[in-house]
Amino acid sequence: MIKKVLLWILGIAVTLIVIGGGVAAFALHNTVSKIHSMDSSLSKASDTKTFAGKPVSYLLLGTDTGALGRTEKGRTDTMMVMTVNPNTKTTTLVSLQRDTKITIDGMTEKLNAAYALGDAKQAMTTVEQLLDIKLDGYLLVNMKGLEQLVDAVGGVTVKSPLTFSYEGYSFTENQDVTMNGTEALAFSRMRYDDPRGDYGRQIRQQLVIEAVLNKLKANPQSALNNEFLDAVSDNVRSNISLTSMRNLATKYRNAGETINRDQMTGTGVMIDGVSYQEMSQDEITRVHNEIVNAEK
Numbered sequence: 001m002i003k004k005v006l007l008w009i010l011g012i013a014v015t016l017i018v019i020g021g022g023v024a025a026f027a028l029h030n031t032v033s034k035i036h037s038m039d040s041s042l043s044k045a046s047d048t049k050t051f052a053g054k055p056v057s058y059l060l061l062g063t064d065t066g067a068l069g070r071t072e073k074g075r076t077d078t079m080m081v082m083t084v085n086p087n088t089k090t091t092t093l094v095s096l097q098r099d100t101k102i103t104i105d106g107m108t109e110k111l112n113a114a115y116a117l118g119d120a121k122q123a124m125t126t127v128e129q130l131l132d133i134k135l136d137g138y139l140l141v142n143m144k145g146l147e148q149l150v151d152a153v154g155g156v157t158v159k160s161p162l163t164f165s166y167e168g169y170s171f172t173e174n175q176d177v178t179m180n181g182t183e184a185l186a187f188s189r190m191r192y193d194d195p196r197g198d199y200g201r202q203i204r205q206q207l208v209i210e211a212v213l214n215k216l217k218a219n220p221q222s223a224l225n226n227e228f229l230d231a232v233s234d235n236v237r238s239n240i241s242l243t244s245m246r247n248l249a250t251k252y253r254n255a256g257e258t259i260n261r262d263q264m265t266g267t268g269v270m271i272d273g274v275s276y277q278e279m280s281q282d283e284i285t286r287v288h289n290e291i292v293n294a295e296k
Contacts, residue, residue, distance in 0.1 A: 034233035046136035046240065050247035055085040055295040058240065059124045059138040061115060075112040076123060078202075081135070083294040084248070089257040092294035094287055095202065096264050101276035102130060108271060115140075120237070131288045137240040145235025146188060146205075147181035149212055152228040155180050156211035158187070161203060166190040184208050199263070262290060 046056045062078030079096040100111035114126035124138045150156055157178040160171040167186040188208050194200035264287045266277035
């Protein structure tokens, strides 16, 4: 969810260039330059499709291990295929299990190792092979940037779905809590004390991101303040071209009217003391069909 919203945020910023003129254009240019700094060859595969307003699918990757561009880049804790269809006014988000058992160079690995052992483009290729689909690009987000984003919009208020304490902060079920960035990060990171585990953590992350989104909807110009643009540029990397970002901003505004969410689910297995999620062929086919149908 965080990746979808950050893409939407960039779309707002691109749209505001048309209205705001040179200052906004200069600010966004610097932001986009940083976003593309990890990828010397931009993917323009989706330029023609987005110009024509056709459905596109992107791989959304989330890391939670510190600043992007560092030597120890870690694994992608969040992996999601996002299909945006302006014709049906629908966005489809399919979460992929990070522990999905795959094979890389003859070795048994988890799906989230594709990024750690290669790069974001390797992760994209691995997902394409797993699901037999074609992706139009990727968006890589450092989840720690959530803290900066929340602070950049002046904090958020959410209703906690459960009672828990984490990193010195306490939350009570069904009670509203107003949080700064540090508290929001703690709220969204706890996993082991949630009876739903990763699924519960994803729900809390969605709550925080939706709160950020609502603040941006109320005041779109805030997407162009320096603090907010710095948060985006420091924590987002992509091979989606500026042309496609501009097309997404101008031609896909209604694609979020309906948001369909799904998760690829498997069976837990232990191999040499390591836990994996094994996907049946039926489940892989189901997810393949869902993504393909979402593009029709």
